[in-house]
Amino acid sequence: MAEADRGVFGLVGAAMLMMPTSVVVAAEYLTIDAAQRAIFPSADSFEPFVLALTGEQKSAIVGLAGPQPPHGSLRVWKAVHAGVPLGYVLLDEVIGRSDLITYAIGIGSDGALTPVEVLAYRESHGAEIRNAAWRRQFADRRDLSELEFRIDIKNISGATLSSEHVTQGVRWLLALWETVLREPSHRS
Amino acid sequence: MQRSTIRISSLLHAAVAIAVGAFAAPPAAAATQQELEAQLAALASEVSTLRSELARVSQEQQATNARAAVPVQVLGQTTDSATVAEAESGLDFFGYGQIDYSRPKDEPSDTTETVSRFVVGMTNEFDEKTRMVSELEVENTVSSADDPGEVEVEQLYIERTFDDRLFGKVGLFLIPSGLLNENHEPTRFYGVFRNRVETAIIPTTWREGGMLMQGTTEFGLRWDAGLTTGFDLSKWDPTSPEGKESPLGSIHQELALAKASDMSGIFALNYTGIPGVRLGASIFSGDAAQGQPGFDDNVVTLWEAHGTWTPGKFEFAALYANGHISNTSKVNLTFIGNPTLIPESFYGWYGQAAYDLFDWDGNSVRPFVRFERLNTASNYSDLSPGLTPENGPDQDIITGGFSFLFAQGVVLKADYQHFHGIGGSDLINFGMGYQF
Numbered sequence: 111m112a113e114a115d116r117g118v119f120g121l122v123g124a125a126m127l128m129m130p131t132s133v134v135v136a137a138e139y140l141t142i143d144a145a146q147r148a149i150f151p152s153a154d155s156f157e158p159f160v161l162a163l164t165g166e167q168k169s170a171i172v173g174l175a176g177p178q179p180p181h182g183s184l185r186v187w188k189a190v191h192a193g194v195p196l197g198y199v200l201l202d203e204v205i206g207r208s209d210l211i212t213y214a215i216g217i218g219s220d221g222a223l224t225p226v227e228v229l230a231y232r233e234s235h236g237a238e239i240r241n242a243a244w245r246r247q248f249a250d251r252r253d254l255s256e257l258e259f260r261i262d263i264k265n266i267s268g269a270t271l272s273s274e275h276v277t278q279g280v281r282w283l284l285a286l287w288e289t290v291l292r293e294p295s296h297r298s
Numbered sequence: 299m300q301r302s303t304i305r306i307s308s309l310l311h312a313a314v315a316i317a318v319g320a321f322a323a324p325p326a327a328a329a330t331q332q333e334l335e336a337q338l339a340a341l342a343s344e345v346s347t348l349r350s351e352l353a354r355v356s357q358e359q360q361a362t363n364a365r366a367a368v369p370v371q372v373l374g375q376t377t378d379s380a381t382v383a384e385a386e387s388g389l390d391f392f393g394y395g396q397i398d399y400s401r402p403k404d405e406p407s408d409t410t411e412t413v414s415r416f417v418v419g420m421t422n423e424f425d426e427k428t429r430m431v432s433e434l435e436v437e438n439t440v441s442s443a444d445d446p447g448e449v450e451v452e453q454l455y456i457e458r459t460f461d462d463r464l465f466g467k468v469g470l471f472l473i474p475s476g477l478l479n480e481n482h483e484p485t486r487f488y489g490v491f492r493n494r495v496e497t498a499i500i501p502t503t504w505r506e507g508g509m510l511m512q513g514t515t516e517f518g519l520r521w522d523a524g525l526t527t528g529f530d531l532s533k534w535d536p537t538s539p540e541g542k543e544s545p546l547g548s549i550h551q552e553l554a555l556a557k558a559s560d561m562s563g564i565f566a567l568n569y570t571g572i573p574g575v576r577l578g579a580s581i582f583s584g585d586a587a588q589g590q591p592g593f594d595d596n597v598v599t600l601w602e603a604h605g606t607w608t609p610g611k612f613e614f615a616a617l618y619a620n621g622h623i624s625n626t627s628k629v630n631l632t633f634i635g636n637p638t639l640i641p642e643s644f645y646g647w648y649g650q651a652a653y654d655l656f657d658w659d660g661n662s663v664r665p666f667v668r669f670e671r672l673n674t675a676s677n678y679s680d681l682s683p684g685l686t687p688e689n690g691p692d693q694d695i696i697t698g699g700f701s702f703l704f705a706q707g708v709v710l711k712a713d714y715q716h717f718h719g720i721g722g723s724d725l726i727n728f729g730m731g732y733q734f
Binding site for chain 2 (some may be wrong): 140174177179207208209230231232233234235237238240241242243244248260261263264265266267268269270
C-alpha cells in the first residue's frame with residue numbers, strides 16, 4: 111500500500127471514529143406520542159379528531175394553500191388540558207425527494223403554529239430537514255402570508271425539495287385549520 | 299374493524315344468553331319474589347356493564363375508521379392514488395431531463411441543439427430501513443458507434459438507515475463534492491449549462507463505487523465519509539485535448555470495469571444550522587496509479603469549499619476547488635511531443651447571484667449572473683529545462699440570464715456567456731428542463 115493510501119485510510123478512519131458520539135445522542139425515532147407531547151407539553155389528552163370535508167371546503171383549502179406536493183396520510187388530534195382545548199396536532203406526510211416525510215405540527219387555539227416535528231425521514235438525500243433551527247422557523251407564525259418559502263421559511267441548500275414540500279404541506283394544514291377547524295368565534 | 303365487530307357480536311350473544319337464562323327457568327323451580335328481584339338487579343347490572351363496554355368498543359371502532367378513512371377523504375384532491383400505491387409497494391420512479399440549444403454568436407454554423415440528458419430513476423424499499431436507488435441516463439439522444447450519445451448507469455446503490463440520523467450506502471453513488479454534484483438536476487442550477495468550475499475541475503456528475511456513511515446532527519451538521527474507487531491515470535490521452543478541458547473528467551472511471559487496486563477516501567462536512575445558509579467543504583484523495591506499468595504513487599487530491607446564502611429574495615453562491623496530481627514528471631517525460639501533458643495542479647472558483655424577481659402561484663422568474671475563473675493546468679511539475687510546458691491560462695466566464703420555473707418542476711432557461719482567456723465565441727443558450 112502506497113504511503114498516500116495510508117494517509118487516505120487514516121483520514122477516513124479518523125473521520126469514522128469521531129462520528130458515533132454526535133450521532134447516537136439523537137438516534138431515536140420520534141413516536142406519535144413523543145411528537146404530541148413535544149408540540150403541546152401541557153396537554154393531558156389528545157383526542158382523535160375525525161374530518162369530513164365537503165367539496166367546497168376542499169377547494170377553499172387548496173385555493174388558500176397553493177401548489178402542493180403529493181401527500182400521504184393525515185391524522186388530527188385535539189389537544190386538551192383539564193377539559194380546555196389547547197389546539198390541534200396535525201400529522202401529515204409529503205414526498206421529499208422520492209420518499210415520504212412524516213411530520214407533525216401544532217396549531218394553537220389562537221392560530222399560532224408550533225415548530226415542525228419530523229417523525230420519519232426515509233432517505234439520506236435531504237436529511238438536513240431535521241435541523242432544529244430550520245424546524246423552529248414555523249413557530250408562532252399565524253397567517254399564510256407568513257409562510258412564504260424562501261422568504262419566511264428559508265430554503266435548505268441541498269435539501270430544497272424536502273424543505274419546500276414540508277413548507278407547502280404546512281401551508282395546507284394551516285389552510286385546513288382556517289377553513290374547518292378554527293372556532294367560529296375566532297373567525298375573521 | 300373486523301376485530302371490533304367480533305367483540306360486539308360476542309357481547310350481544312352473552313347478553314342474550316343471560317336474558318334467556320334468567321327468564322327460561324321452569325315455573326316448578328320458581329324462586330321467591332325476593333330472589334327474582336335479586337336476579338333482575340344482577341341482570342340490570344350486567345346489561346349496564348355491557349352497554350358501557352359496547353360504547354367503548356364503538357368509540358374505538360370510530361377512531362380506527364377515522365384513521366383509515368381520513369387520509370383519502372381529506373387529501374383526495376392532493377394525493378395521487380398512484381403515488382400512494384407506489385408508496386405502499388415500496389417502488390417509486392423519478393426522473394429529470396434537459397434539452398439545450400446553443401448558438402455561438404460569431405460562428406452560427408456551430409449552433410447545436412440536443413437532448414442533453416434523459417434520466418429515469420427507480421427506488422425500491424425492501425423494508426423500512428433498506429432502499430435501492432438507481433439512475434439510468436441517456437446523453438445526447440442516440441447511443442451507437444456512429445452517434446455521439448452515451449447510456450450510463452449514473453447511480454446504483456443500496457442505502458441502509460441505521461437510525462434517523464445515520465445512513466450507509468454501498469454501490470455506485472455520487473461523491474458529496476461541491477454544490478452541484480449531488481444536486482445536478484436542471485431545476486436546481488442556474489444557467490442552461492452547469493457551471494464550468496463544477497464541470498472542468500469537479501467532474502460533475504462524479505460518481506464512484508464503494509461505501510459511504512452519512513450522518514446529520516440536531517444542530518445542522520452533516521458529515522460524509524467513505525472509501526471508494528478513484529481515478530485511473532493510465533487513461534490519460536496526451537494526444538487528446540480532453541485533459542485540458544477537464545483533467546479529472548478525462549481519467550474518471552464511472553465504475554465501468556474500473557481499476558480498483560488503489561482505493562480513495564472522501565470526507566465532507568456541510569453546515570446548514572442557520573436557516574438560509576450552507577457552508578461546506580470536502581476532500582477526496584487516492585492513488586490513481588492503479589498498479590499500472592509506468593505509474594507509481596500518482597495521488598489525486600481534490601478539495602473544495604463552498605457556501606450559499608439566501609437573504610430574502612436574493613440567492614448567493616460561491617465555491618473554490620483545487621486539484622493536485624503527484625509524481626507526474628515521470629509519466630509526462632513519456633508524453634513529450636504530445637499536446638496535452640498531465641498538470642500537477644488545477645483550480646477554479648465562482649461567485650453567483652440570483653434574484654426571485656416575480657413569484658406567483660408557485661411560478662417564479664429568477665435572473666442571475668455568475669463569474670467564474672478556472673485554470674485546468676495552473677502548474678506543471680518540472681521536467682528537464684525546455685521541456686516543462688507553460689502553465690495554462692486563466693479562463694474567465696461571465697454568464698447572465700434567467701430561469702422561469704413553473705408547474706412544480708419545469709424550467710425554461712436563457713442565458714448569454716462571455717469567455718475570456720481561452721478564446722471562443724460568446725454563446726447564446728436556451729434550455730428546457732424538468733424534474734419529478
